[in-house]
Amino acid sequence: MAKLQLEAFLPYRLNRIAAAVSQDFRSVYGPHHDLTIPEWRVLATLGQFEAMSAKAIGRHSAMHKTKVSRAVRALEERRWLRRRPSDEDRREEILTLTSQGEKAYRQIVPKALAFERRLLDQLGPKAGLLLEALEHLEIIAKIAARDGSDQT
Amino acid sequence: MAKLQLEAFLPYRLNRIAAAVSQDFRSVYGPHHDLTIPEWRVLATLGQFEAMSAKAIGRHSAMHKTKVSRAVRALEERRWLRRRPSDEDRREEILTLTSQGEKAYRQIVPKALAFERRLLDQLGPKAGLLLEALEHLEIIAKIAARDGSDQT
DNA sequence: AATGGACAGTTACATTTGTGACCAACAGTG
DNA sequence: CACTGTTGGTCACAAATGTAACTGTCCATT
Numbered sequence: 001m002a003k004l005q006l007e008a009f010l011p012y013r014l015n016r017i018a019a020a021v022s023q024d025f026r027s028v029y030g031p032h033h034d035l036t037i038p039e040w041r042v043l044a045t046l047g048q049f050e051a052m053s054a055k056a057i058g059r060h061s062a063m064h065k066t067k068v069s070r071a072v073r074a075l076e077e078r079r080w081l082r083r084r085p086s087d088e089d090r091r092e093e094i095l096t097l098t099s100q101g102e103k104a105y106r107q108i109v110p111k112a113l114a115f116e117r118r119l120l121d122q123l124g125p126k127a128g129l130l131l132e133a134l135e136h137l138e139i140i141a142k143i144a145a146r147d148g149s150d151q152t
Numbered sequence: 153m154a155k156l157q158l159e160a161f162l163p164y165r166l167n168r169i170a171a172a173v174s175q176d177f178r179s180v181y182g183p184h185h186d187l188t189i190p191e192w193r194v195l196a197t198l199g200q201f202e203a204m205s206a207k208a209i210g211r212h213s214a215m216h217k218t219k220v221s222r223a224v225r226a227l228e229e230r231r232w233l234r235r236r237p238s239d240e241d242r243r244e245e246i247l248t249l250t251s252q253g254e255k256a257y258r259q260i261v262p263k264a265l266a267f268e269r270r271l272l273d274q275l276g277p278k279a280g281l282l283l284e285a286l287e288h289l290e291i292i293a294k295i296a297a298r299d300g301s302d303q304t
Numbered sequence: 305a306a307t308g309g310a311c312a313g314t315t316a317c318a319t320t321t322g323t324g325a326c327c328a329a330c331a332g333t334g
Numbered sequence: 335c336a337c338t339g340t341t342g343g344t345c346a347c348a349a350a351t352g353t354a355a356c357t358g359t360c361c362a363t364t
Contacts, residue, residue: 004261006196006213010268011170011177013286015189016214018163018170020293025163036350037167044158055312061158062168067351069314091312091359109156116162122292123285130285133278134165140274141172188320207342216322221344243329243342 021119028111033104038063038071040108046081046097047105053092080104173271180263185256190215190223192260198233198249199257205244232256 006012022037029035035043041061046052049060058068072095075081080101083093097105120127158164174189181187187195193213198204201212210220224247227233232253235245249257272279 002258002261002265003200004196004264006193006200009196009264010271011173012193012213013290014166014170014173017286017289017293018166019214021163021166021289024293038350041158041164044156044161048155048158053312061164064352065313066315066353069312070350073314089312089360093313106154109154112156112161113154119162119289119292123288126281126285126288129278129281130289133275133282133285134169136275136278137169137173137271137282138165140271141169141176190321205342217343218323218345219321221342222321225344241330241342245343 025112025115028115029108033108036071036074038067039074042068042071042075042095043080043097043101043105043108046095047102047109051094051096053086053094055092057095075101177264177267180267181260185260188223188226190219191226194220194223194227194247195232195249195253195257195260198247199254199261203246203248205238205246207244209247227253 029040041063042057045057045061049056052060054065054068054072057063057072058065061068063071072081072083076083078100079098081095081097083095086092086094123130178189181192193215194209197209197213201208204212206220206224207217209215209224210217213220215223224233224235228235230252231250233247233249235247238244238246272283275282
């Protein structure tokens with residue numbers, strides 16, 4: 001019978017690695033701020049772009065709109081972001097970080113970057129190759145074409 | 153303000169890639185057999201090792217025991233696997249694939265391997281580097297040390 | 305302006321997953 | 335043997351996520 005070694009199977013390994021890295025990364029923002037991943041993504045996106053609609057956040061951070069909606073509400077209740085209606089299109093709301101939100105963002109970002117750097121440093125010379133390969137994978141897995149269609 | 157580009161951030165990219173690849177992979181077994189990922193992992197593990205306890209499956213496939221328990225039940229109801237009590241330890245049950253289960257396994261495995269091969273072929277010469285880098289990442293992310301602690 | 309389709313965002317409901325309690329069986333100690 | 339702690343597995347409940355319907359708004363056509 002043809003066999004498959006699960007532990008060597010690429011989709012499985014990718015999932016496992018992604019989960020483990022995410023889990024470790026949680027130690028960066030978890031203990032201090034108790035964020036979920038969707039909340040972190042919204043925070044990161046708003047920190048990066050200043051002002052944005054929920055729709056645009058979902059597109060950029062590859063999340064389904066309900067996930068964004070819930071994360072936005074949670075962050076709003078925490079007073080980390082504020083909504084204001086858009087003048088151009090009254091269906092959408094423009095979201096921006098409050099000063100509290102920016103403060104949290106400024107606290108987390110250096111830690112996040114340090115975390116990433118540590119990971120890449122540990123990879124040593126292979127780091128560059130990994131990043132190149134991931135870029136290819138992103139294209140192959142048609143992530144570019146989907147633009148937010150992960151939505152999981 | 154220090155910024156972070158989410159789309160270039162390693163944990164985010166890994167998650168996104170893993171999700172996209174898993175999603176694509178689903179097209180391999182989804183349309184024909186309608187398996188969930190946990191079910192696929194149990195099937196793959198039993199196909200690989202013939203007979204195993206639920207605990208051992210969880211360890212090998214990095215799943216929490218409740219997830220395994222549910223997947224096992226689903227496969228049992230589908231008559232793809234059978235349980236029998238262990239002689240050595242009457243707490244555990246030895247799980248094996250039925251002939252139906254083996255048949256499904258034999259149908260899916262070649263497709264899975266072809267899927268993986270296609271992915272690696274598309275990566276071209278970078279494929280080997282990716283696999284090497286992933287191996288390193290697996291060690292760095294302490295996956296080896298955890299042995300099933302993903303459990304998500 | 306009135307009609308109808310598309311779209312941003314929320315909500316309700318269903319499904320999946322995680323957490324902790326639990327049961328029965330083990331294993332060691334006295 | 336009891337007694338205690340641990341372990342394989344399940345179950346009930348809670349939390350997270352996906353799906354689909356719905357609201358209000360936009361926009362194109364009439």
